[in-house]
Every structure is written in C-alpha cells, then in structure tokens.
Amino acid sequence: MTKFLTTTAIATILAMPAMAEQTDISQTVKALQLALNSIDISDDASGVSQAGINAANIISIDFGSLDDVEQLSEDWMKQVSVNDFETQGTFYNNAMLSDVSQSGTNVLNSIDLTTDGGPSYDINRLSQKIDDASQKAVNDIDIRNGTSIDIDQDATNVMNMAAMDDLRDDSWGPDLLQTVDDSSQKASNKFDIDLGVENIAQDAVNVMNLAEVEDDLKGDSFQIVEYSPQSATNSAFDTEIGASIENLMQSAVNIANSLDVGGNSTHGGSEYGASITQVYKGYGSGQLASNLVKFSTGGVTGPVATSSNDYIDQSALNAINLATVTDVGWTISQSAKHVDQQAMNNAQGVGVGWGADITNFDQSATNVGNILSAGALPDLSGMTEVSQNFSGFQMAQNGMIGADDLSAVTQAATNVINSVSGL
Secondary structure, eight states, X not given: OHHHHSOHHHHTSOXXXXXXXXXXXXXXXXXXXXXXXXXXXXXXXXXXXXXXXXXXXXXXXXSOOEEXXXXXXXXXXXXXXXXXXXEEXXXXXXXXXXXXXXXXXXXXXXXXXOOSSSOOOOEEEEEEEEESEEEEEEEEEEEESEEEEEEEEEEEEEEEEEEESOBOOOTTSOSEEEEEESOEEEEEEEEEOSSOEEEEXXXXXXXXXXXXXXXXXXXXXXXXXXXXXXXXXXXEEEOSTTXXXXXXXXXXXXXXXXXXXXXXXXXXXXXXXXXEEEEEEOTTOOEEEEEEEEEOTTOEEOOOOOSSOOOOSEEEEEEEEEEEEEEEOSOEEEEEEXXXXXXXXXXXXXXXXXXXXXXXXXXXXXXXXXXXXXXXXXXXXXXXXXXXEEEEEEEEXXXXXXXXXXXXXXXXXXXXXXXXXXO
C-alpha cells in the first residue's frame, strides 16, 4: 500500500522547507476537486495515457521528524477523477486500440516520512480525521467495431494513510488517531469492446485508515471507520460472436483499518486504556468488491502461471481491522459491528454456443474481519490482552456461467472472522 504514498505525482505536490523535530503542522480542507480526461475519436489509437489525480492534505518529507500533525477534512469534501476513452470503427475499417492506460487517483490526508534505503523519521502525535467526504475514481473505455491489445486500468481511492519510523508517546491523548465518518469511496473500471481483446488488467482499490510504523508504536492508537461504504468494481465486456478475451486480470480490493508495526507496541498511559484499538461500524453501509467479465463464442482465458508468477484472474477482497505487530506489548481491541462484506467474481457467457471455453482462469473471493498477526503476545495480570468482536454478514461468491469447456480452472471462496496468528 505504500506505493500510493510514494507516487511521484503526489510526492512532488508540496516542496517544503527543512523542519525540526518540534515542527507542528495543521492542514484543513473543505473543497471540490474534479480531475476529468476525455477522448472521443473514430479510428485507431496507440500509446495513450490518461491520468486524473486529486490530492488534499499531503505531507511527504525525507529529512526530519515532526511533533504534532493534524489533518482534517469535513463538510462535503468531494474528489472525483474520471478518465473516458471512446473510439468508433466501421464494419469495413475496424478500429485498433493498443497500449492504453487509465489511472484515476484520489488521496485525502496522507503523510509519508519514509525514505528509500536511508533513515526514516518520527512523529510525536498524528491525527487524521475525515467527516462527510466522498471519493470517486472511474475509468471507462468503449470501443465499437474494434479490437485492442495491452489495456491497463487503475482506480484508487485513499482516505488517511501514514508511514513513519517511530510513533512516540504523547501522554495527554492518543498518539495515532485515524477516523472516517459518514464518507464513501467508489473505484470503478469498465471496458467494453466487440471484436476481441488481448492483455487487459483492471485494478480497483479503496483504502480507509492505513498506518505503517517501521519500528515502535510507543503510545496509544485508534483507527475508526463509521457509516462509510466502499465499492470496488471491475467489468469487461466482449459479447460479439467469435470474439475472444485473452489474458484477463481483474482485482477489486477494499480495506478499512490496517495497522502494521515492525517493532513493539506499548501502552502510552492514555485515558482510553488500550494501546491498539480498531473500530468499524457498518449500520447500512459496507464493502463491495466485484469483478465481472461477459464473453462470447471466443471464450475467456487468463495468463498461464509460471514458476516465478502465480496469477489470480479474478480477485475480490474485503478486509476490516487488520493488525500486524512484531511484538505486542499491551492490549489490542478489534471491534466490527453490523458488517456487510460482499466479494464476488463472475465469468458469464452471453448468447454463446460451441467453443465458448474458459481456460487458465482462477477466481478468488475473500472477506476477512478482525485479523491479528503477531510475533509475540503479552501476559498482563488481570487484563484481557486481545479482544475481538464481530457481528454482521460475509458473502464470498464465484460464478462461471454459460461456458462450453473448462480447462485449468479454480474457484476459492473464503470468509474469516476473528483470527490470531503468528508471524
């Protein structure tokens, strides 16, 4: 996930002066951001790139530590990134689309104090709050009377991300506070063609509250998501008789509350009482990760696995409350209430007959909630060191419908609730 923090387009948005260890930063935003790209032509296209980026409240430095950092977004903050590409061939002169990429990215509240190969830096206290905000990243390609090769679509939404070395102890309050309330994320990729496609990749990702601490978490941390739905969807269509879809890969991912601590977590003495707390409240909102491909008589295939690369052609993942801590030194509480997680993959033949085969195709649908991975757990007198509570609904579903023959095909549907495991 740190690739989103170090994307060149985001990292270069602010050029900041040298800072000392006691520098405080406060950022507040309430705005509308629109990044819109559109192409409408009537023949071939090659080597085309569309990138729409919205970013607000961004800190990216590699030269010093910070004291207190506050990033706040409230009251109808909206980010919309849309890339649209249309081309129209004819019956006698088909359009050809090759080497086309679309990238839609929205980032709200991000701080990165890490460096490549050098020292990373610390924060005394970090607060990232989002209330009543929405993010929408959409990529759409539509080809009539045409074929295509090498298509790449990426839709990404991020709310509250942080990467640092140490998070220091601030005794008067939580040292890490990430909250998302009454907000929404939608990441969508759509590809529609009628005469065949080769090599297409679609990635839709939504992230709420992600923190990476390379060394020690020396105080209390809270990650809270309330009433904030996430939708990640990919769809590819080629239903013309005789058309084929070759080397298709689709990935849809939703993550809410993820914490990775490379060292030790300790109790900071906060009035809240727990060193690590993750809370998710659904109440009518939830996570949807969906991949869909519709194909005709030419069938659909995925790339062939090699000794160095395993491929999952359709992968749908929803994750709530993930914590990885090398050495748990105090208590951890993970709570997920009124959860609605739906992970779905579907490969559907439309009006097909003989020859509509599915080959080298894998489907993986996964929902996880309250997952702790630790290298060591504490033994505290009179206390419950690890608490996990979950209520709600999980559905993992894979479908292959309307095909003729199947070859090298797998399906995996997985739901996991409340898990404690070793690293």
